[in-house]
Amino acid sequence: MSHLLEIKDLHVTYRGDEAKVYAVNGLDLTLDSGQTLGLVGETGAGKTTTALSIMRLLPERIGIIEKGQITLDGYDITQASDADMRVLRGSLVSMIFQDPMTSLNPIRRVGEQVAEVLELHQKNLSKEDIDKKVDEIFQLVGLPVERKIEYPHQFSGGMRQRIVIAIALACQPKLLLADEPTTALDVTIQAQVLDLMQELKEKLDTATILITHDLGVVAETCDQVAIMYAGEIIEIGTAEDIFEGKDHHPYTTGLFGSIPDLSKKERRLHPIEGMMPDPTNLPSGCKFHTRCPHATAICQQQEPPFIKNGTQGICCHLFADAAGNRGSQEDK
Numbered sequence: 364m365s366h367l368l369e370i371k372d373l374h375v376t377y378r379g380d381e382a383k384v385y386a387v388n389g390l391d392l393t394l395d396s397g398q399t400l401g402l403v404g405e406t407g408a409g410k411t412t413t414a415l416s417i418m419r420l421l422p423e424r425i426g427i428i429e430k431g432q433i434t435l436d437g438y439d440i441t442q443a444s445d446a447d448m449r450v451l452r453g454s455l456v457s458m459i460f461q462d463p464m465t466s467l468n469p470i471r472r473v474g475e476q477v478a479e480v481l482e483l484h485q486k487n488l489s490k491e492d493i494d495k496k497v498d499e500i501f502q503l504v505g506l507p508v509e510r511k512i513e514y515p516h517q518f519s520g521g522m523r524q525r526i527v528i529a530i531a532l533a534c535q536p537k538l539l540l541a542d543e544p545t546t547a548l549d550v551t552i553q554a555q556v557l558d559l560m561q562e563l564k565e566k567l568d569t570a571t572i573l574i575t576h577d578l579g580v581v582a583e584t585c586d587q588v589a590i591m592y593a594g595e596i597i598e599i600g601t602a603e604d605i606f607e608g609k610d611h612h613p614y615t616t617g618l619f620g621s622i623p624d625l626s627k628k629e630r631r632l633h634p635i636e637g638m639m640p641d642p643t644n645l646p647s648g649c650k651f652h653t654r655c656p657h658a659t660a661i662c663q664q665q666e667p668p669f670i671k672n673g674t675q676g677i678c679c680h681l682f683a684d685a686a687g688n689r690g691s692q693e694d695k
């Protein structure tokens with residue numbers, strides 16, 4: 364069966380002021396309909412860049428997909444024309460950004476903004492059909508229909524994020540990219556927005572990539588988890604693998620502090636010693652070796668292989684040593 368989303372060997376750079384920034388460095392990922400993947404990693408790991416690449420919304424002439432393939436529902440995103448992408452965005456893939464105000468037009472009524480997406484993608488709908496659909500979408504995301512004539516500034520932060528979700532879901536995309544969708548919200552509203560996303564996933568079978576720093580949110584909402592470091596996925600697995608499994612990449616172990624122990628309600632990523640490497644000048648071998656307590660000579664010299672064991676994959680020389688009798692080794 365082919366996957367809804369398949370990313371192979373993605374490399375993305377930014378043209379920085381002085382040097383090239385290596386933001387995504389050989390990322391592989393697959394996702395199926397209805398699945399929610401949590402994408403986790405420190406600031407600068409390349410999470411947003413990955414999402415913007417799928418949307419083909421990297422800053423023009425600055426962000427460049429150097430290599431690799433992104434296939435979404437059979438479409439080759441890296442090769443699609445800008446005109447094709449305008450159609451695919453909204454109908455096949457949508458993105459929710461951290462700050463709802465950046466994606467809302469402050470001078471248009473919120474109902475019109477939802478209607479606009481429908482008009483763009485479903486050209487055969489009459490004005491009445493669109494009005495009816497806008498009302499349905501408002502109800503779906505729990506917004507009072509009569510408020511559709513108001514402007515974004517008249518809503519609270521949580522309600523604005525609901526409007527953004529309404530716009531993102533208006534055409535029932537198969538993939539939703541949510542980049543820290545609740546970070547700007549207070550805790551109770553956060554929970555409501557996440558519950559809403561969960562409910563919508565069940566109703567519409569949307570696949571979601573949820574980018575977050577909050578491990579509690581990942582544990583509650585994601586069935587797959589990918590850990591990113593310096594533009595690569597260094598560990599991936601089911602939520603159970605990541606939260607309850609015994610083998611982990613040393614970076615995951617560092618980030619999670621003392622997993623597996625969900626009872627401690629350790630929600631934030633654990634600060635780990637050292638800094639992310641300079642993305643304009645990445646280290647040789649394993650990019651984590653400069654911070655890794657287990658690093659040996661091979662880690663400085665050779666890129667680690669991706670070791671798969673059941674549903675879990677770890678990119679680390681430590682596990683390559685043991686792979687002979689436990690799992691299978693795949694070339695990246």
Ligand SMILES: Nc1ncnc2c1ncn2[C@@H]1O[C@H](COP(=O)(O)OP(=O)(O)OP(=O)(O)O)[C@@H](O)[C@H]1O
Nearest residue numbers: 377379384386405406407408409410411412422642
């Ligand atoms: N427009 C840009 N120009 C130059 N470099 C950029 C640009 N956008 C991002 N970068 C760099 O690319 C790398 C990856 O950034 P990205 O925003 O994808 O990280 P992130 O994982 O989303 O981080 P955060 O958790 O802070 O949101 C970083 O080193 C960042 O500084």
Ligand SMILES: [Mg+2]
Nearest residue numbers: 410411412542
């Ligand atoms: Mg980001």
